[in-house]
Amino acid sequence: MDSRGPSPAAFAGLRVTLTGTVAVHAGGAVLDARRLGGRQARLLLALLVVERVRPLHREEIAERLWGEHPPDAWESALRSLISRLRALLAEAGLPPAEALRTAFGCYQLHLPPGGVVDLDLLPRAAAAAEEALATGRPDVAAGEAACACELAARPLLPGEDAPWLERLREERRGWHLRALDALGAAGLRLGDGRLAVEAAEEAVALEPLREAGYARLMKAHSAAGNRGEALRVYERLRRLLSDELGVDPAPELSAVHLEVLHAWREPPSPPSAPPPRLPGPDPAGVAELAVEVALSYRRAPRRGSAASTARIRS
Numbered sequence: 001m002d003s004r005g006p007s008p009a010a011f012a013g014l015r016v017t018l019t020g021t022v023a024v025h026a027g028g029a030v031l032d033a034r035r036l037g038g039r040q041a042r043l044l045l046a047l048l049v050v051e052r053v054r055p056l057h058r059e060e061i062a063e064r065l066w067g068e069h070p071p072d073a074w075e076s077a078l079r080s081l082i083s084r085l086r087a088l089l090a091e092a093g094l095p096p097a098e099a100l101r102t103a104f105g106c107y108q109l110h111l112p113p114g115g116v117v118d119l120d121l122l123p124r125a126a127a128a129a130e131e132a133l134a135t136g137r138p139d140v141a142a143g144e145a146a147c148a149c150e151l152a153a154r155p156l157l158p159g160e161d162a163p164w165l166e167r168l169r170e171e172r173r174g175w176h177l178r179a180l181d182a183l184g185a186a187g188l189r190l191g192d193g194r195l196a197v198e199a200a201e202e203a204v205a206l207e208p209l210r211e212a213g214y215a216r217l218m219k220a221h222s223a224a225g226n227r228g229e230a231l232r233v234y235e236r237l238r239r240l241l242s243d244e245l246g247v248d249p250a251p252e253l254s255a256v257h258l259e260v261l262h263a264w265r266e267p268p269s270p271p272s273a274p275p276p277r278l279p280g281p282d283p284a285g286v287a288e289l290a291v292e293v294a295l296s297y298r299r300a301p302r303r304g305s306a307a308s309t310a311r312i313r314s
Helices: 008-013 039-050 058-066 074-091 118-134 138-152 163-190 193-206 211-223 227-244 251-264 286-296
Strands: 014-017 023-026 029-031 100-103 106-109
Touching: 014 118, 023 074, 029 074, 039 058, 039 074, 039 106, 039 163, 058 074, 058 106, 074 100, 118 138, 118 163, 138 163, 138 193, 163 193, 163 211, 193 211, 211 227, 211 251, 227 251
Parallel strands: none
Antiparallel strands: 014 023, 023 029, 100 106
16 A cells, blocks of 8 residues: 555545535445434434544434434433434444444444545645645645645535534634635745735735734735735734724834835836736536645645635734
């Protein structure tokens, strides 16, 4: 077996998607939302997948599924959900007793080696983008960051509200910001000012009070030869911070502002033509994207494609 990871056949053996559509693909079977059943069944699968590194006590599961006031018959309802999930896993070719283990009132999901869970791909791609930047490979960083941004854009269990889901969404938001920062930095190193501006604009929209995003946006506009817009970005943030928080921009951002002002007095050099922009990641379904991204980590570094946690002042 390749020392870098499981074989392609192993990656294709099982895929779990919790973003966009909740589904399990295994053994040629597709356990989608219709097969899984109602809301609690989908939440149960998602919870067991997310927390698969540890056993979950049935009372904790009940609180996650039904909140602080579960129904009187929650124990029998949970047993029914577990039984149905085991039956579906068996249909997909997974040994139910091994895949969903029970002991001392606890349940734990065990996925076979090489299985792909789409939630794991976002931090993997964002971290790979940061590593590629740190090792001087901006083209690879752009590709990994673009994949991470595509994954981050897919909603996690849309329509469901629960504290544990909100925590997951906040984690994904943080990884999304890191991916956008990496994408913008890669754009600057590649001489693609438009890519850098797009990434920084999206990061600012995602976190409007995050000053690091505005600093990157100012640098991107300045690198693209649009210093006037860079100064307008600073003024926009200055007013926002004053209105919302009653503070001035941090010294780091003021330093970027001064850099732009000094550069304004110098004759601008014509911006270099950006490299050809390759199409972004395939916008097909999450499952296909998950496999493609997972397999990409086993390949040699590839040319990246463009995609259209620092301090928050308080």
